[in-house]
Amino acid sequence: MGFENIKVVSFACYGTLIDWDYGAQLALLEILADKSGSIDIETFQFRWEDEHFQVMLQPWQPFRDCLRRSLRATLEHFGESYSEADGDRFVASVTEWLPFLGAQATLKRLKGAYRLAVLSNADNDLVKESLARQLGVEFDWQITAEDLKVHKPHRTFFEQAQRILGVEPHQILHVAHGMRYDMTPAQQLGWGTMWVNRRGEGLGDVRQPDHTVIDLHELSDLIPV
DSSP states (O other): OOSTTOOEEEEESBTTTBOHHHHHHHHHHHHHHTSSSOOOHHHHHHHHHHHHHHHHTSSOOOHHHHHHHHHHHHHHHTTOOOOHHHHHHHHHHGGGOOBOTTHHHHHHHHHTTSEEEEEESSOHHHHHHHIIIIIOOOOSEEEEHHHHTOOTTSHHHHHHHHHHHTSOGGGEEEEESOIIIIIHHHHHTTOEEEEEOTTOOOOTTSOOOSEEESSHHHHHHHSOO
């Protein structure tokens, strides 16, 4: 798929524009520092990512509660206790997570040529504050699971988002790091897809996205304005 028909460029927020991995890791390290055991952070974070995805497959609930549930399940898996203070600390960290290099410049470059949307599982206030604090670029749409009462990767999220965007599937280019959260359901609806593959991951049996870039700098160079 080329870019000649694209009218809307949509982005996942955390993991694509905002550094989800590093931000979450710092917050998890602080939480683990108060625990009795010695847990490898990469092992812990990998388990937490899986727990969090499983929560996203369930019926909608506020993102804050999803973070708390996945954190609690992960701590208990490693034999550690969970407190409400742990959950509060984790949730409070979200808007402090920093953007990826090139995110702001890329959005500003695209802003004049395309309409921009952000699609997120996070609560409205968290997304709004993250975008304002970390990026300072106004999107045409902010569409969240809180609005739609369904999480990504459910197909219904993307179906409802498309109705809000008011364009045909081939007129949307969805940019995301998350293959299972974003790329697969967007492909199923016929959206254009651009995978931000920072880790150099293999696809396995997963369908090839329309475009693959290693970072937002490459994305900016690739999309015409």
